[in-house]
Amino acid sequence: MKAVCLLSGGVDSATALAVARREGFETYTLSFDYRQRHRVELAAAARLSAQLGAREHKVLEIDLRAFGGSALTSDIEVPKSRAREQMSAGIPVTYVPARNTVFLSLALAWAEVLGAFDIFIGVNAVDYSGYPDCRPDFIRAFETLANLATRAGLEGGRGFRIHTPLIELTKAGIIRLGMELGVDFSLSHSCYDPAGTVACGRCDSCLIRRAGFAEAGVQDPVEYAP
Amino acid sequence: MKAVCLLSGGVDSATALAVARREGFETYTLSFDYRQRHRVELAAAARLSAQLGAREHKVLEIDLRAFGGSALTSDIEVPKSRAREQMSAGIPVTYVPARNTVFLSLALAWAEVLGAFDIFIGVNAVDYSGYPDCRPDFIRAFETLANLATRAGLEGGRGFRIHTPLIELTKAGIIRLGMELGVDFSLSHSCYDPAGTVACGRCDSCLIRRAGFAEAGVQDPVEYAP
Numbered sequence: 001m002k003a004v005c006l007l008s009g010g011v012d013s014a015t016a017l018a019v020a021r022r023e024g025f026e027t028y029t030l031s032f033d034y035r036q037r038h039r040v041e042l043a044a045a046a047r048l049s050a051q052l053g054a055r056e057h058k059v060l061e062i063d064l065r066a067f068g069g070s071a072l073t074s075d076i077e078v079p080k081s082r083a084r085e086q087m088s089a090g091i092p093v094t095y096v097p098a099r100n101t102v103f104l105s106l107a108l109a110w111a112e113v114l115g116a117f118d119i120f121i122g123v124n125a126v127d128y129s130g131y132p133d134c135r136p137d138f139i140r141a142f143e144t145l146a147n148l149a150t151r152a153g154l155e156g157g158r159g160f161r162i163h164t165p166l167i168e169l170t171k172a173g174i175i176r177l178g179m180e181l182g183v184d185f186s187l188s189h190s191c192y193d194p195a196g197t198v199a200c201g202r203c204d205s206c207l208i209r210r211a212g213f214a215e216a217g218v219q220d221p222v223e224y225a226p
Numbered sequence: 227m228k229a230v231c232l233l234s235g236g237v238d239s240a241t242a243l244a245v246a247r248r249e250g251f252e253t254y255t256l257s258f259d260y261r262q263r264h265r266v267e268l269a270a271a272a273r274l275s276a277q278l279g280a281r282e283h284k285v286l287e288i289d290l291r292a293f294g295g296s297a298l299t300s301d302i303e304v305p306k307s308r309a310r311e312q313m314s315a316g317i318p319v320t321y322v323p324a325r326n327t328v329f330l331s332l333a334l335a336w337a338e339v340l341g342a343f344d345i346f347i348g349v350n351a352v353d354y355s356g357y358p359d360c361r362p363d364f365i366r367a368f369e370t371l372a373n374l375a376t377r378a379g380l381e382g383g384r385g386f387r388i389h390t391p392l393i394e395l396t397k398a399g400i401i402r403l404g405m406e407l408g409v410d411f412s413l414s415h416s417c418y419d420p421a422g423t424v425a426c427g428r429c430d431s432c433l434i435r436r437a438g439f440a441e442a443g444v445q446d447p448v449e450y451a452p
Binding site for chain 2: 058060061062063064066067068069095096098099101102104105106109110112113132133135137138141142144145146148149150151153154155
Protein backbone atom coordinates (compact mmCIF):
# COMPACT_ATOMS: atom_id res chain seq x y z
CA MET A 1 0.00 0.00 0.00
CA LYS A 2 1.14 3.50 -0.82
CA ALA A 3 1.53 6.35 1.66
CA VAL A 4 2.48 9.99 1.11
CA CYS A 5 4.93 11.15 3.77
CA LEU A 6 5.61 14.82 4.39
CA LEU A 7 9.34 15.18 4.84
CA SER A 8 11.10 18.37 5.89
CA GLY A 9 14.46 16.73 6.48
CA GLY A 10 14.38 17.08 10.26
CA VAL A 11 14.34 14.49 13.03
CA ASP A 12 10.55 14.22 13.31
CA SER A 13 9.58 13.79 9.68
CA ALA A 14 12.44 11.32 9.15
CA THR A 15 11.19 9.24 12.05
CA ALA A 16 7.59 9.40 10.83
CA LEU A 17 8.82 8.15 7.44
CA ALA A 18 10.63 5.28 9.13
CA VAL A 19 7.41 4.37 10.96
CA ALA A 20 5.51 4.31 7.66
CA ARG A 21 8.13 1.96 6.25
CA ARG A 22 7.98 -0.28 9.29
CA GLU A 23 4.21 -0.47 8.87
CA GLY A 24 4.78 -1.83 5.39
CA PHE A 25 3.85 1.18 3.28
CA GLU A 26 5.47 1.98 -0.04
CA THR A 27 6.43 5.58 0.70
CA TYR A 28 6.20 8.68 -1.49
CA THR A 29 7.97 11.58 0.19
CA LEU A 30 6.91 15.18 -0.36
CA SER A 31 9.00 18.23 0.50
CA PHE A 32 8.46 21.92 -0.18
CA ASP A 33 10.71 24.63 -1.41
CA TYR A 34 8.66 27.42 0.12
CA ARG A 35 11.56 29.87 0.00
CA GLN A 36 12.27 29.04 3.61
CA ARG A 37 15.34 30.56 5.19
CA HIS A 38 16.64 27.02 5.76
CA ARG A 39 16.12 25.66 2.22
CA VAL A 40 19.22 23.62 2.88
CA GLU A 41 16.85 21.18 4.62
CA LEU A 42 15.74 20.02 1.17
CA ALA A 43 19.08 18.29 0.66
CA ALA A 44 18.51 16.48 3.95
CA ALA A 45 15.04 15.42 2.78
CA ALA A 46 16.54 13.96 -0.40
CA ARG A 47 19.24 12.08 1.55
CA LEU A 48 16.72 10.68 4.04
CA SER A 49 14.32 9.64 1.27
CA ALA A 50 17.13 7.60 -0.23
CA GLN A 51 18.34 6.20 3.09
CA LEU A 52 14.84 5.17 4.13
CA GLY A 53 13.88 3.60 0.83
CA ALA A 54 11.20 6.01 -0.41
CA ARG A 55 9.80 4.98 -3.76
CA GLU A 56 9.74 8.56 -5.01
CA HIS A 57 10.66 11.97 -3.61
CA LYS A 58 9.06 15.15 -4.93
CA VAL A 59 9.97 18.72 -4.07
CA LEU A 60 7.20 21.18 -4.83
CA GLU A 61 7.82 24.91 -5.05
CA ILE A 62 5.39 27.33 -3.38
CA ASP A 63 6.58 30.85 -2.71
CA LEU A 64 5.27 31.50 0.80
CA ARG A 65 7.61 34.50 0.86
CA ALA A 66 4.94 36.15 -1.33
CA PHE A 67 2.86 36.29 1.86
CA GLY A 68 5.66 36.59 4.44
CA GLY A 69 4.53 36.97 8.06
CA SER A 70 7.09 34.56 9.52
CA ALA A 71 10.75 34.67 10.48
CA LEU A 72 11.22 31.68 8.16
CA THR A 73 9.75 33.42 5.11
CA SER A 74 10.68 37.08 5.56
CA ASP A 75 13.42 39.26 6.99
CA ILE A 76 12.11 38.98 10.56
CA GLU A 77 15.01 37.71 12.69
CA VAL A 78 14.98 34.15 14.03
CA PRO A 79 15.04 34.39 17.85
CA LYS A 80 18.05 32.80 19.55
CA SER A 81 18.50 31.67 23.14
CA ARG A 82 21.14 29.90 25.13
CA ALA A 83 18.93 27.13 26.48
CA ARG A 84 15.66 25.29 25.93
CA GLU A 85 14.22 26.85 29.10
CA GLN A 86 14.77 30.37 27.78
CA MET A 87 12.63 29.94 24.68
CA SER A 88 9.79 32.44 24.74
CA ALA A 89 6.23 31.27 25.41
CA GLY A 90 3.29 31.62 23.01
CA ILE A 91 3.29 31.20 19.25
CA PRO A 92 6.80 32.18 18.07
CA VAL A 93 7.62 34.38 15.06
CA THR A 94 8.90 31.27 13.28
CA TYR A 95 5.26 30.13 12.91
CA VAL A 96 4.45 30.10 9.18
CA PRO A 97 0.75 30.94 8.71
CA ALA A 98 -1.29 27.88 7.67
CA ARG A 99 1.84 25.96 6.65
CA ASN A 100 0.69 22.51 7.73
CA THR A 101 -2.72 23.11 6.15
CA VAL A 102 -1.02 23.96 2.86
CA PHE A 103 1.38 21.00 3.12
CA LEU A 104 -1.34 18.50 4.01
CA SER A 105 -3.54 19.81 1.17
CA LEU A 106 -0.80 19.17 -1.33
CA ALA A 107 -0.08 15.76 0.20
CA LEU A 108 -3.78 15.01 -0.24
CA ALA A 109 -3.63 16.08 -3.88
CA TRP A 110 -0.73 13.73 -4.57
CA ALA A 111 -2.31 10.92 -2.55
CA GLU A 112 -5.52 11.16 -4.55
CA VAL A 113 -3.60 10.92 -7.82
CA LEU A 114 -1.53 7.99 -6.55
CA GLY A 115 -4.57 6.15 -5.20
CA ALA A 116 -3.08 6.36 -1.70
CA PHE A 117 -5.27 6.86 1.37
CA ASP A 118 -2.55 7.23 3.98
CA ILE A 119 -0.64 10.40 4.74
CA PHE A 120 2.11 10.60 7.35
CA ILE A 121 3.10 13.82 9.09
CA GLY A 122 5.65 14.11 11.88
CA VAL A 123 3.80 16.62 14.02
CA ASN A 124 4.36 16.53 17.72
CA ALA A 125 2.39 18.29 20.42
CA VAL A 126 4.77 17.69 23.35
CA ASP A 127 8.28 19.00 22.67
CA TYR A 128 7.39 21.50 19.99
CA SER A 129 7.35 25.18 19.24
CA GLY A 130 3.71 25.80 20.13
CA TYR A 131 2.41 26.02 16.57
CA PRO A 132 -1.39 25.71 16.33
CA ASP A 133 -1.22 23.38 13.33
CA CYS A 134 0.57 20.61 15.22
CA ARG A 135 -2.31 19.77 17.56
CA PRO A 136 -4.43 16.60 17.48
CA ASP A 137 -7.65 18.60 16.94
CA PHE A 138 -6.21 20.19 13.84
CA ILE A 139 -5.20 16.82 12.43
CA ARG A 140 -8.64 15.30 13.07
CA ALA A 141 -10.28 18.29 11.37
CA PHE A 142 -8.02 17.85 8.35
CA GLU A 143 -8.90 14.17 8.14
CA THR A 144 -12.61 15.05 8.11
CA LEU A 145 -11.96 17.65 5.42
CA ALA A 146 -9.94 15.22 3.30
CA ASN A 147 -12.82 12.81 3.23
CA LEU A 148 -15.20 15.49 1.97
CA ALA A 149 -12.79 17.17 -0.44
CA THR A 150 -12.07 14.26 -2.73
CA ARG A 151 -13.55 11.65 -5.03
CA ALA A 152 -13.64 9.25 -2.10
CA GLY A 153 -15.87 11.66 -0.26
CA LEU A 154 -18.42 11.61 -3.05
CA GLU A 155 -18.09 8.06 -4.29
CA GLY A 156 -17.58 6.28 -0.99
CA GLY A 157 -15.00 3.58 -0.38
CA ARG A 158 -11.92 3.83 1.77
CA GLY A 159 -11.39 7.09 3.59
CA PHE A 160 -8.16 9.01 4.05
CA ARG A 161 -6.19 8.64 7.20
CA ILE A 162 -3.69 11.18 8.51
CA HIS A 163 -1.07 9.30 10.51
CA THR A 164 0.71 11.17 13.30
CA PRO A 165 2.85 8.49 14.92
CA LEU A 166 4.87 11.02 16.95
CA ILE A 167 2.15 13.29 18.22
CA GLU A 168 2.39 12.18 21.84
CA LEU A 169 6.11 11.47 22.07
CA THR A 170 8.80 13.61 23.67
CA LYS A 171 11.69 14.68 21.48
CA ALA A 172 13.90 12.15 23.26
CA GLY A 173 11.28 9.48 22.58
CA ILE A 174 11.23 10.39 18.88
CA ILE A 175 15.01 10.19 18.67
CA ARG A 176 15.06 6.79 20.36
CA LEU A 177 12.32 5.51 18.06
CA GLY A 178 14.12 6.85 14.99
CA MET A 179 17.35 5.13 15.96
CA GLU A 180 15.54 1.89 16.64
CA LEU A 181 14.08 2.11 13.12
CA GLY A 182 17.47 2.77 11.57
CA VAL A 183 17.17 6.49 10.78
CA ASP A 184 20.60 7.98 10.13
CA PHE A 185 20.24 11.32 11.90
CA SER A 186 23.60 12.48 10.56
CA LEU A 187 21.69 13.04 7.30
CA SER A 188 19.07 15.28 8.91
CA HIS A 189 18.82 19.05 9.22
CA SER A 190 16.78 20.95 11.84
CA CYS A 191 18.23 24.48 12.11
CA TYR A 192 16.03 27.42 11.09
CA ASP A 193 18.97 29.74 10.53
CA PRO A 194 22.03 27.83 9.36
CA ALA A 195 25.26 29.32 8.07
CA GLY A 196 25.60 27.24 4.92
CA THR A 197 24.84 23.79 6.24
CA VAL A 198 26.11 24.41 9.78
CA ALA A 199 23.36 24.60 12.42
CA CYS A 200 23.28 27.72 14.61
CA GLY A 201 22.61 25.73 17.78
CA ARG A 202 20.50 28.50 19.30
CA CYS A 203 17.21 28.80 17.40
CA ASP A 204 14.15 27.05 18.85
CA SER A 205 14.53 24.13 16.49
CA CYS A 206 18.19 23.57 17.42
CA LEU A 207 17.47 23.97 21.13
CA ILE A 208 14.62 21.46 21.11
CA ARG A 209 16.74 19.03 19.09
CA ARG A 210 19.81 19.34 21.29
CA ALA A 211 17.80 18.94 24.49
CA GLY A 212 16.16 15.85 22.96
CA PHE A 213 19.47 14.20 22.05
CA ALA A 214 20.84 15.05 25.51
CA GLU A 215 17.79 13.54 27.21
CA ALA A 216 17.98 10.45 25.01
CA GLY A 217 21.64 10.09 26.00
CA VAL A 218 22.72 10.03 22.37
CA GLN A 219 25.41 12.08 20.64
CA ASP A 220 23.83 14.46 18.10
CA PRO A 221 25.71 13.72 14.86
CA VAL A 222 25.23 17.13 13.19
CA GLU A 223 27.64 20.03 13.34
CA TYR A 224 26.84 23.19 15.31
CA ALA A 225 28.40 26.63 15.08
CA PRO A 226 30.79 27.22 17.98
CA MET B 227 -12.30 45.10 6.70
CA LYS B 228 -10.11 42.98 4.51
CA ALA B 229 -11.17 39.85 2.64
CA VAL B 230 -9.17 37.42 0.54
CA CYS B 231 -11.07 36.48 -2.62
CA LEU B 232 -10.12 33.47 -4.71
CA LEU B 233 -10.30 34.54 -8.34
CA SER B 234 -9.92 32.22 -11.30
CA GLY B 235 -11.07 34.77 -13.85
CA GLY B 236 -14.37 33.04 -14.62
CA VAL B 237 -17.97 34.15 -14.12
CA ASP B 238 -18.40 32.70 -10.63
CA SER B 239 -15.29 34.00 -8.93
CA ALA B 240 -15.77 37.44 -10.51
CA THR B 241 -19.31 37.58 -9.14
CA ALA B 242 -18.18 36.41 -5.69
CA LEU B 243 -15.59 39.20 -5.73
CA ALA B 244 -18.29 41.73 -6.63
CA VAL B 245 -20.38 40.48 -3.70
CA ALA B 246 -17.43 40.97 -1.34
CA ARG B 247 -17.07 44.53 -2.61
CA ARG B 248 -20.78 45.20 -2.19
CA GLU B 249 -20.54 43.95 1.40
CA GLY B 250 -17.90 46.62 2.02
CA PHE B 251 -14.77 44.50 2.13
CA GLU B 252 -11.38 45.74 0.97
CA THR B 253 -10.56 42.87 -1.36
CA TYR B 254 -7.29 41.00 -1.91
CA THR B 255 -7.59 38.69 -4.89
CA LEU B 256 -5.63 35.46 -5.16
CA SER B 257 -5.12 33.45 -8.33
CA PHE B 258 -2.98 30.43 -9.09
CA ASP B 259 -0.72 29.55 -11.91
CA TYR B 260 -0.98 25.80 -11.35
CA ARG B 261 0.19 25.02 -14.88
CA GLN B 262 -3.42 24.65 -15.88
CA ARG B 263 -4.18 24.07 -19.52
CA HIS B 264 -6.13 27.35 -19.51
CA ARG B 265 -3.50 29.57 -17.90
CA VAL B 266 -4.88 32.32 -20.10
CA GLU B 267 -7.52 32.72 -17.36
CA LEU B 268 -4.86 34.51 -15.28
CA ALA B 269 -5.05 37.52 -17.57
CA ALA B 270 -8.82 37.57 -17.00
CA ALA B 271 -8.25 37.45 -13.24
CA ALA B 272 -5.94 40.46 -13.48
CA ARG B 273 -8.44 42.42 -15.60
CA LEU B 274 -11.33 41.62 -13.24
CA SER B 275 -9.26 42.53 -10.16
CA ALA B 276 -8.69 45.94 -11.70
CA GLN B 277 -12.28 46.37 -12.89
CA LEU B 278 -13.71 45.40 -9.51
CA GLY B 279 -11.34 47.54 -7.46
CA ALA B 280 -9.29 44.89 -5.68
CA ARG B 281 -6.68 46.40 -3.40
CA GLU B 282 -4.07 43.84 -4.45
CA HIS B 283 -3.94 40.86 -6.80
CA LYS B 284 -1.44 38.06 -6.27
CA VAL B 285 -0.74 35.15 -8.57
CA LEU B 286 0.94 32.26 -6.81
CA GLU B 287 2.68 29.46 -8.70
CA ILE B 288 2.11 25.83 -7.71
CA ASP B 289 2.99 23.15 -10.19
CA LEU B 290 0.03 20.76 -9.90
CA ARG B 291 1.24 19.21 -13.15
CA ALA B 292 3.88 17.55 -10.92
CA PHE B 293 0.99 15.40 -9.67
CA GLY B 294 -1.18 15.35 -12.80
CA GLY B 295 -4.31 13.23 -12.59
CA SER B 296 -6.61 15.75 -14.29
CA ALA B 297 -7.37 16.82 -17.84
CA LEU B 298 -6.48 20.35 -16.74
CA THR B 299 -3.01 19.43 -15.49
CA SER B 300 -1.91 16.60 -17.76
CA ASP B 301 -2.25 15.39 -21.33
CA ILE B 302 -5.64 13.76 -20.69
CA GLU B 303 -8.05 15.21 -23.26
CA VAL B 304 -10.74 17.67 -22.17
CA PRO B 305 -14.13 16.09 -23.01
CA LYS B 306 -16.28 18.03 -25.47
CA SER B 307 -20.02 17.83 -26.13
CA ARG B 308 -22.51 19.66 -28.26
CA ALA B 309 -24.89 20.56 -25.46
CA ARG B 310 -25.20 20.91 -21.69
CA GLU B 311 -27.49 17.87 -21.56
CA GLN B 312 -24.84 15.66 -23.12
CA MET B 313 -22.22 16.27 -20.43
CA SER B 314 -21.27 13.00 -18.79
CA ALA B 315 -22.43 12.27 -15.26
CA GLY B 316 -20.18 11.64 -12.26
CA ILE B 317 -16.92 13.38 -11.40
CA PRO B 318 -15.37 14.43 -14.72
CA VAL B 319 -11.71 14.09 -15.73
CA THR B 320 -11.36 17.84 -15.42
CA TYR B 321 -11.56 17.44 -11.64
CA VAL B 322 -8.19 18.51 -10.18
CA PRO B 323 -7.48 16.46 -7.05
CA ALA B 324 -7.81 18.54 -3.87
CA ARG B 325 -7.66 21.81 -5.82
CA ASN B 326 -10.06 23.81 -3.68
CA THR B 327 -8.43 22.48 -0.52
CA VAL B 328 -5.07 23.70 -1.78
CA PHE B 329 -6.47 27.06 -2.92
CA LEU B 330 -8.36 27.69 0.33
CA SER B 331 -5.28 26.74 2.37
CA LEU B 332 -3.22 29.33 0.56
CA ALA B 333 -6.01 31.91 0.89
CA LEU B 334 -5.98 31.15 4.61
CA ALA B 335 -2.22 31.68 4.75
CA TRP B 336 -2.52 35.09 3.11
CA ALA B 337 -5.54 36.04 5.22
CA GLU B 338 -3.67 35.25 8.41
CA VAL B 339 -0.75 37.44 7.36
CA LEU B 340 -3.10 40.28 6.32
CA GLY B 341 -5.12 40.06 9.52
CA ALA B 342 -8.20 39.19 7.45
CA PHE B 343 -10.82 36.72 8.69
CA ASP B 344 -13.01 36.58 5.61
CA ILE B 345 -12.36 34.43 2.56
CA PHE B 346 -14.61 34.44 -0.50
CA ILE B 347 -14.86 31.52 -2.90
CA GLY B 348 -17.24 31.31 -5.86
CA VAL B 349 -18.16 27.65 -5.48
CA ASN B 350 -21.56 26.57 -6.65
CA ALA B 351 -23.33 23.30 -6.02
CA VAL B 352 -26.19 23.69 -8.50
CA ASP B 353 -24.97 24.35 -12.05
CA TYR B 354 -21.52 22.87 -11.67
CA SER B 355 -19.34 20.06 -12.87
CA GLY B 356 -19.93 17.73 -9.94
CA TYR B 357 -16.63 18.32 -8.19
CA PRO B 358 -16.61 17.09 -4.56
CA ASP B 359 -14.83 20.20 -3.30
CA CYS B 360 -17.68 22.55 -4.25
CA ARG B 361 -20.20 21.19 -1.75
CA PRO B 362 -21.45 23.00 1.38
CA ASP B 363 -20.18 20.20 3.68
CA PHE B 364 -16.69 20.63 2.33
CA ILE B 365 -16.80 24.38 2.91
CA ARG B 366 -18.03 24.00 6.50
CA ALA B 367 -15.29 21.45 7.20
CA PHE B 368 -12.70 23.87 5.85
CA GLU B 369 -14.04 26.65 8.07
CA THR B 370 -13.70 24.39 11.12
CA LEU B 371 -10.18 23.49 10.06
CA ALA B 372 -9.21 27.14 9.51
CA ASN B 373 -10.19 27.96 13.04
CA LEU B 374 -7.98 25.21 14.44
CA ALA B 375 -5.05 25.71 12.07
CA THR B 376 -4.16 29.27 12.91
CA ARG B 377 -3.17 31.69 15.65
CA ALA B 378 -6.83 32.56 16.10
CA GLY B 379 -7.54 28.92 16.89
CA LEU B 380 -5.05 28.95 19.73
CA GLU B 381 -5.39 32.50 20.98
CA GLY B 382 -9.15 32.97 20.55
CA GLY B 383 -10.73 36.08 19.11
CA ARG B 384 -12.57 36.33 15.81
CA GLY B 385 -12.85 33.19 13.79
CA PHE B 386 -12.41 32.76 10.04
CA ARG B 387 -15.42 32.72 7.80
CA ILE B 388 -15.53 31.14 4.35
CA HIS B 389 -18.09 33.04 2.30
CA THR B 390 -19.82 31.19 -0.53
CA PRO B 391 -22.37 33.70 -1.81
CA LEU B 392 -23.12 31.68 -4.95
CA ILE B 393 -23.38 28.20 -3.54
CA GLU B 394 -27.15 27.89 -4.00
CA LEU B 395 -27.57 29.91 -7.18
CA THR B 396 -28.07 28.64 -10.70
CA LYS B 397 -25.61 29.76 -13.35
CA ALA B 398 -28.24 32.13 -14.74
CA GLY B 399 -28.77 33.52 -11.23
CA ILE B 400 -25.03 34.10 -10.85
CA ILE B 401 -24.86 35.91 -14.18
CA ARG B 402 -27.81 38.15 -13.26
CA LEU B 403 -26.28 38.92 -9.88
CA GLY B 404 -22.90 39.68 -11.45
CA MET B 405 -24.45 42.08 -13.95
CA GLU B 406 -26.44 43.78 -11.22
CA LEU B 407 -23.18 44.31 -9.34
CA GLY B 408 -21.43 45.72 -12.40
CA VAL B 409 -19.19 42.80 -13.33
CA ASP B 410 -17.91 43.22 -16.88
CA PHE B 411 -18.15 39.63 -18.12
CA SER B 412 -16.41 40.55 -21.36
CA LEU B 413 -13.23 40.50 -19.22
CA SER B 414 -13.83 36.96 -17.96
CA HIS B 415 -12.56 33.61 -19.20
CA SER B 416 -14.17 30.22 -18.54
CA CYS B 417 -12.94 27.78 -21.19
CA TYR B 418 -10.83 24.80 -20.09
CA ASP B 419 -9.32 24.28 -23.51
CA PRO B 420 -9.00 27.56 -25.40
CA ALA B 421 -7.15 28.15 -28.65
CA GLY B 422 -5.13 31.17 -27.61
CA THR B 423 -7.78 33.25 -25.88
CA VAL B 424 -10.72 31.94 -27.92
CA ALA B 425 -13.10 29.69 -25.97
CA CYS B 426 -13.80 26.24 -27.45
CA GLY B 427 -17.52 26.45 -26.68
CA ARG B 428 -17.81 22.70 -26.08
CA CYS B 429 -15.99 21.81 -22.85
CA ASP B 430 -18.08 21.46 -19.67
CA SER B 431 -17.11 24.91 -18.51
CA CYS B 432 -18.13 26.55 -21.80
CA LEU B 433 -21.37 24.55 -21.97
CA ILE B 434 -22.43 25.48 -18.46
CA ARG B 435 -21.54 29.12 -19.12
CA ARG B 436 -23.40 29.32 -22.42
CA ALA B 437 -26.49 27.63 -21.03
CA GLY B 438 -26.40 30.09 -18.11
CA PHE B 439 -26.21 33.16 -20.36
CA ALA B 440 -28.96 31.73 -22.54
CA GLU B 441 -31.18 31.10 -19.53
CA ALA B 442 -30.47 34.57 -18.15
CA GLY B 443 -31.44 36.00 -21.55
CA VAL B 444 -28.15 37.84 -21.82
CA GLN B 445 -25.69 37.89 -24.73
CA ASP B 446 -22.43 36.20 -23.68
CA PRO B 447 -19.77 38.80 -24.54
CA VAL B 448 -16.85 36.39 -25.06
CA GLU B 449 -15.75 34.91 -28.36
CA TYR B 450 -16.26 31.22 -29.15
CA ALA B 451 -14.61 29.09 -31.80
CA PRO B 452 -16.96 28.50 -34.74
